[in-house]
Amino acid sequence: xxxxxxxxxxxxxxxxxxxxxxxxxxxxxxxxxxxxxxxxxxxxxxxxxxxxxxxxxxxxxxxxxxxxxxxxxxxxxxxxxxxxxxxxxxxxxxxxxxxxxxxxxxxxxxxxxxxxxxxxxxxxxxxxxxxxxxxxxxxxxxxxxxxxxxxxxxxxxxxxxxxxxxxxxxxxxxxxxxxxxxxxxxxxxxxxxxxxxxxxxxxxxxxxxxxxxxxxxxxxxxxxxxxxxxxxxxxxxxxxxxxxxxxxxxxxxxxxxxxxxxxxxxxxxxxxxxxxxxxxxxxxxxxxxxxxxxxxxxxxxxxxxxxxxxxxxxxxxxxxxxxxxxxxxxxxxxxxxxxxxxxxxxxxxxxxxxxxxxxxxxxxxxxxxxxxxxxxxxxxxxxxxxxxxxxxxxxxxxxxxxxxxxxxxxxxx
Numbered sequence: 485x486x487x488x489x490x491x492x493x494x495x496x497x498x499x500x501x502x503x504x505x506x507x508x509x510x511x512x513x514x515x516x517x518x519x520x521x522x523x524x525x526x527x528x529x530x531x532x533x534x535x536x537x538x539x540x541x542x543x544x545x546x547x548x549x550x551x552x553x554x555x556x557x558x559x560x561x562x563x564x565x566x567x568x569x570x571x572x573x574x575x576x577x578x579x580x581x582x583x584x585x586x587x588x589x590x591x592x593x594x595x596x597x598x599x600x601x602x603x604x605x606x607x608x609x610x611x612x613x614x615x616x617x618x619x620x621x622x623x624x625x626x627x628x629x630x631x632x633x634x635x636x637x638x639x640x641x642x643x644x645x646x647x648x649x650x651x652x653x654x655x656x657x658x659x660x661x662x663x664x665x666x667x668x669x670x671x672x673x674x675x676x677x678x679x680x681x682x683x684x685x686x687x688x689x690x691x692x693x694x695x696x697x698x699x700x701x702x703x704x705x706x707x708x709x710x711x712x713x714x715x716x717x718x719x720x721x722x723x724x725x726x727x728x729x730x731x732x733x734x735x736x737x738x739x740x741x742x743x744x745x746x747x748x749x750x751x752x753x754x755x756x757x758x759x760x761x762x763x764x765x766x767x768x769x770x771x772x773x774x775x776x777x778x779x780x781x782x783x784x785x786x787x788x789x790x791x792x793x794x795x796x797x798x799x800x801x802x803x804x805x806x807x808x809x810x811x812x813x814x815x816x817x818x819x820x821x822x823x824x825x826x827x828x829x830x831x832x833x834x835x836x837x838x839x840x841x842x843x844x845x846x847x848x849x850x851x852x853x854x855x856x857x858x859x860x861x862x863x864x865x866x867x868x869x870x871x872x873x874x875x876x877x878x879x880x881x882x883x884x885x886x887x888x889x890x891x892x893x894x895x896x897x
Contacts, residue, residue, distance in 0.1 A: 528564065536570075551563065551577045567591050571595045572596065572597065574604060574606070587617040594622070596628075596669065606647050607650070612655065616659070625666050645670055648673075650672065652681065664689070668690060671696070675701070681702075682708075686713045688715040700715070701722075701725065703727055704725075712734075720744070720745045721771065723747070723748075724758060726757075738768045739771045743768060746776070747789075747812065752785065753785045757789070762795075768799050774797070775837070787826070788828045789828070792833070793833045794835065799841060804841075806848070
């Protein structure tokens with residue numbers, strides 16, 4: 485019995501000593517590095533959670549820990565990504581969050597792993613968050629060059645989609661400002677079922693021949709503003725899919741790329757209308773298309789694109805400056821099922837569209853051929869006030885150029 489009591493006392497003493505040393509070690513670490521966060525509404529520095537800015541160490545766990553802590557905090561917490569290169573796999577940042585607003589301050593470079601097994605779908609996916617800001621001078625780098633050859637969407641409707649770089653799902657009151665998003669494996673940014681998203685002073689870049697690297701795509705979203713942003717990619721600079729309403733695009737420079745597009749429309753059943761779109765004070769440089777509205781010739785669902793205004797747009801050697809295409813069929817992959825007549829385009833206004841074209845036709849209206857007693861044509865009712873005086877006549881001899889590659893558009897669901 486005495487031996488048993490002595491053993492119990494020894495075990496208790498060892499436990500106390502171990503706890504003391506653990507607390508001392510933690511205190512010494514926090515003293516040397518500073519705490520990971522400074523209380524409610526504080527700052528969460530990923531390097532203090534184990535992230536290493538060497539570009540080779542996987543920092544996924546540190547970033548997800550920072551998100552969990554910040555999202556669970558009250559006040560206005562900030563996740564800090566300092567200067568350096570931080571490699572990650574898939575990042576899933578899910579709300580709702582407890583605080584009054586959350587900021588991700590990006591000063592370094594986030595690098596996407598090229599191990600595709602690390603991604604179930606997207607790279608950085610933010611879901612169900614309100615009052616989110618992503619600001620700074622850093623880069624979101626998809627490192628897509630290493631995997632673009634694995635993209636088969638040019639040949640197959642049902643292709644395996646590579647990871648989109650930054651995806652916002654079901655988010656409200658979002659500001660993305662100052663950062664750069666580069667070399668995405670697929671779309672650079674995808675906005676889905678969001679309300680109140682502002683993209684300002686952002687740079688989105690990838691080579692002009694990179695496949696399906698849309699700059700900013702949106703669908704089923706409203707009150708989206710894209711302001712003073714530069715986009716040069718291998719697909720649409722901006723694309724507005726079904727269900728997009730109340731969009732303001734201003735001060736955007738596009739090129740290279742496939743232009744500023746509405747669509748593709750009609751690819752899937754039960755798509756929603758597109759309405760209240762304004763594109764103003766933009767420049768398109770060397771893009772394969774300019775201002776484009778496109779719908780599938782084998783459209784699966786009826787919908788309307790309306791109340792669309794283009795104003796003060798300058799073209800610099802852009803192809804197809806104005807094009808409405810209701811016979812869109814990328815790579816001739818359309819089926820016989822469906823009907824181009826199901827998509828109606830109306831109330832489209834073009835004001836002060838100037839500049840130079842690289843194609844013989846400055847305005848192309850490729851409308852559906854079907855007619856019905858209710859409507860004489862599916863072509864838009866449009867108003868045009870493009871001045872005759874341009875830098876070079878619209879129909880001047882085009883600059884030799886190979887036909888642009890069109891892409892299928894798997895819509896994020």
